[in-house]
Amino acid sequence: MRAEIAKYINEKVVFTQDSISYRSSAPTAARLPAAAAVHLNNILKPHTPINAEDVFVADSPTSLGSMLGYSLAECGDGILVSRPVYGRFELDYGVESGVEMVYADTATEEAFSPISVEKYELALRAAKERGQKIRAVLLVNPHNPVGRCYPVETLKAIAKFCNRHKLHLISDEVYASCVFDSGDPDAVPFTSILSLDFTGLIDPDLVHVLYGFSKDFASGGLHLGFLVTPNQQLRQACKAILRLHGASQAAVTIGTTILEDQAFVSSFTAKARQRLASAYRITTSVLNKEGINYVKGGNAGFFVYIDLSPYLPADDGLSPQNREFALAQRLVAAGVFLHPGEEHSRDIGWFRLVFSQEEETLKEGLNR
Numbered sequence: 001m002r003a004e005i006a007k008y009i010n011e012k013v014v015f016t017q018d019s020i021s022y023r024s025s026a027p028t029a030a031r032l033p034a035a036a037a038v039h040l041n042n043i044l045k046p047h048t049p050i051n052a053e054d055v056f057v058a059d060s061p062t063s064l065g066s067m068l069g070y071s072l073a074e075c076g077d078g079i080l081v082s083r084p085v086y087g088r089f090e091l092d093y094g095v096e097s098g099v100e101m102v103y104a105d106t107a108t109e110e111a112f113s114p115i116s117v118e119k120y121e122l123a124l125r126a127a128k129e130r131g132q133k134i135r136a137v138l139l140v141n142p143h144n145p146v147g148r149c150y151p152v153e154t155l156k157a158i159a160k161f162c163n164r165h166k167l168h169l170i171s172d173e174v175y176a177s178c179v180f181d182s183g184d185p186d187a188v189p190f191t192s193i194l195s196l197d198f199t200g201l202i203d204p205d206l207v208h209v210l211y212g213f214s215k216d217f218a219s220g221g222l223h224l225g226f227l228v229t230p231n232q233q234l235r236q237a238c239k240a241i242l243r244l245h246g247a248s249q250a251a252v253t254i255g256t257t258i259l260e261d262q263a264f265v266s267s268f269t270a271k272a273r274q275r276l277a278s279a280y281r282i283t284t285s286v287l288n289k290e291g292i293n294y295v296k297g298g299n300a301g302f303f304v305y306i307d308l309s310p311y312l313p314a315d316d317g318l319s320p321q322n323r324e325f326a327l328a329q330r331l332v333a334a335g336v337f338l339h340p341g342e343e344h345s346r347d348i349g350w351f352r353l354v355f356s357q358e359e360e361t362l363k364e365g366l367n368r
Contacts, residue, residue, distance in 0.1 A: 001218035001272050008264060009254055019253040032057055032252050035259035036226050040211060042262065043176050046194035048204075056227040056235055057252070061174050061212040062092050063245035064227045064238075068208065069093035071237035072168050073135040078102035078127055080120055080137045080167070082111035084305070084343035084350065086144040093138075102127055102134060103344055108295055108305065112143075112150055112188075114157035124165060136168035137161070142175040142190055142300030145343045145352035147280075149179065149190040149300055156201060159193070163202040169193065171209045177216040177269045179300045180277040182284075187299035194228065205231040213255060215302070216269065223247060224255045276355075279362055280304070283355040286366045294353075302356035308338075309349025320348040334368045 018027060033055040040050050058064050073079070075098030081089065082104045090101045104111075104119040120137065127134050137158060141150045162169040171193040179190045198204050209228040214220035224247050229235060247255075258265065283304055287294050293307040312323045324340035327349075331338055338351040355362055 001268070001275065004268060004271070005218050005258075008258070008268075012261070012264075013254050013257045015250070015253060019250050021249055029057075029249070029252055031260070032256045035256050036211075038262065039259045039265065040226070040228060042265075043216075044173065044192035044194050044209070046192065047197050048194075050194070050228055054228050054230055056229065056238055057247055058225050058227065058238075058242060058245045059223045059247040059251070060214070060245075061172065061210045061225040064210050064225050065089065065092035065170075065172075066096045067238045067241055067245060068136075068168075068170060068227075068234075069097040069099040070241060071234055073097060073099045074133070076100065077133045077135050079170070080104055080123055080134055081139075082106040082116055082119070084108060084111075084145060084345040085138075086140060087339075087342040087344060089138065099135075100132075101138075102132070105346060107346055108146060108350070111146075112148060112154055114154050116154065117157045117161045120158070120161055134165075134167060136170050138170045138172065139193070140172045141193070142173075142179060144175065144301055145303050146295050146305045147298035147301040147303050148295070149188045151188050152191050152196070155191060155193055155196060159196065159198075159202040159207075162206055167206070169202065169207050171207070173209055174212050174215045175301045176211065178272065178276060178302065180273040180280065182277060182280050182299040184297055184299060186297035188297065190300060205229075205234075208234065216272075217258065218272070222251050222254060224251045276302070279355040279357070279359070282359065282362060283353065283366065302354050304353045304355060305343075306351055306353050307347075307349060308351055309347070312349050324349065324351075336365050336368050 033052040036055045037050045037052045058067065078100045079093055080102050083106050093099045093101065102123055104116065104123040106116050106119045110116055124134050139150065139158065159169060173192055176190065176192065193207060194209055210225065211228065212225035213222045227238065280298065287306065295305040298304055308327060311327055313326045321341050328338055328340040338353065343352055
């Protein structure tokens, strides 16, 4: 899909003096939050419509994660997250602010159940006992690396947990448009946290949603991210450090042009979903044929979470991590790269398999 988005940019985006000026003096910068609000209302279907004033623009969701860590917590404080999860959050939230990811000890599928709140409670209690303050819960919905969406009941249970303990709820929804028809009867439709009625559920000022261009628009190099929050104090805190994380005016020009053309967005998204669905079905067909276990119910993102524990080398005194690395080295020798231990799974031998490749490349990788 990068070819399609590059073609659109080359044909439709017009760069002017505004496109290379300072952001503070550029008229286009004022148009982007409004265009983003329209787009986010379309894909997130919020209970309360998103206004331009609710949208904070930075250079990426990664930077926004860093800004949230800096603004919501002190060095050494923690952010709760279930297992497994995208492994680089430790860097995104922790490098600048010293905030730590604190893992609730959930089994993979348990993380999507309301029962997961029991594990959050245990992790919160353990943190308090060791003198660590927990400031927030981080969700990834749709999920990375599992490729599933959270059921409404689970979102509500986690929101109530956050409200009960006065914790911020950060929902990373960068894969919001990467939801497709996988053909799996157990797949759950995507529900944004913002689509819930917060009345009696959670203080709206505790809820913050992240979104960006890198996934839905196949343009990770564009560096454009959005924070949606009604919390004015948080917005002011983020604004104070935005000079370190501001989006380039060139990226703003591109992003504004794309989001103001919702006809193109709809067409592009539909094509991307078709390709993802096809790649998912190819991947799971091979996994089923070869008897390789994976988490079922997937219908989002670029990946399948697979169990390669039967292929790990014998223990022989090796640590679980070293056994995973040994298997990963065998795969690399065959020209296939799967990152070992990246997702902090409770169980050994699980890997994230990314299927968002050209069909020929995908099939070759699966065959190897």
